Amino acid sequence: MSDQTLPGGADHERTLLGHDLTLTAADVAARAGLSVRQARRLWRTLGFPERGDERAFSEADVEAISAVADMVSDGLVDFDLALNVVRGAGLSMARLADWEVGALIQPIEEMFADTVGPGATPTEAARWALEKYGDRFETVLLYAWRSHLAAAVARIESMRAIDADPHTTDLTVGFADIVGFTALSNELTREKIGDLVEVFEARCGDVIAANGGRLIKSLGDAVLFVNEDALGAFATAEGIIKVIGRDKRMPDVRIGLATGSVVMRLGDVFGPPVNLASRLTQVARRNRVIIDHDTAGRLPSDQVETRPLPARPMRGFGVMEPLTVRRV
Known part of the structure; x- marks a missing residue:
């Protein structure tokens, strides 16, 4: 989902995420097969503010909301359970993002200045780092998630062997x-x-x-x-x-x-x-x-x-x- 709380608004979002913000909340909800109310609840649960009727969303928002809608449509989860899962993802990613920015922004700015030139804004330096190293961070994130998921499933299995309540x-x-x-x-x-x-x-x-x-x-x-x-x-x-x-x-x-x-x-x-x-x-x-x-x-x-x-x-x-x- 787009982070609609970045300083500077849409320009910063477009710079960091690389997406044009051409869609309204109603556009995203319609393409995902959800009501506007449901879509807005998902955004709030992920930790993002509502943007009214602004064109503040992109194709990436459609893809993310549609992924949740598909799981609900398939019967894997109902909408309330989907909100719980989304809330966990939003809280975890918000904390991780804050930690990463706090820990890495200074070395990123220094490396950008040495490699490209001085005088860059934090947004420009962050965009440069995402283009250069973003796929590696994503690899680590996916690896950690899958490994912890496997461990969580193993814990559930061991619990069920002892107790009927997982x-x-x-x-x-x-x-x-x-x-x-x-x-x-x-x-x-x-x-x-x-x-x-x-x-x-x-x-x-x-x-x-x-x-x-x-x-x-x-x-x-x-x-x-x-x-x-x-x-x-x-x-x-x-x-x-x-x-x-x-x-x-x-x-x-x-x-x-x-x-x-x-x-x-x-x-x-x-x-x-x-x-x-x-x-x-x-x-x-x-x-x-x-x-x-x-x-x-x-x-x-x-x-x-x-x-x-x-x-x-x-x-x-x-x-x-x-x-x-x-x-x-």
Whole structure:
């Protein structure tokens, strides 16, 4: 879909996307076999604003909207489910695009100046980079999507082998957050805070993947992850403490682990273990892992040892007795 929020309007769109904007929303909807209302809902769900009766759309918009309409027409999904899928794509691509522009615009402008000449606008430099390297980025995107799709299907198969509900399964949920992030935000410059968050998320993501887990989402000063087994989640927590909390250049972290039945939907996880893992971080000491009894019961006693902490009230769970855990 065309990104109708670029500075400078249609000229920037035409420069970056290479399409002439000759169609109205009604034109696109008619050619895709949808109502204008449905087409506009799709655009909004993808994260793009409506453009009224302007000629603000191109053949690429027709192709994208038609692809969704065809899946609905074939009965693969109904329109509401199509909106859910489109919403996930829009959110993911918006975040990826923001990250890519933030990380790459400076080196792209420098390379453009060295190769073509100085004085280019960011749009001109970006268009040059897209023409030169766009197909390579698309190759990586398609490869990553297919690989993650295969992994997601494999997870569904393993869940169905255990439980008839493909959306519900037992997992260990981990929540790791930076200690004193609010105070840090007041002390550091915006640029340094951005660098800190980027390093935190990147290091956590590497550790989570290395231990067979999955990064569900990053919340700036915290990450939410899951592992299929408790020992893998504990190894993930240990790794995060090693690469974040033990690095004198980074702040301390606190990690909570909780195990139980969760609902997996639209790439997110929901259920009591998610909330409990978050609550546990609030009682964890710096660079320590706090767990619940369900997690403790699934950890091998010959590899780790647990120690109960004093019982305390936890919002939404009543009075609970968390445990500390460490390697034997």
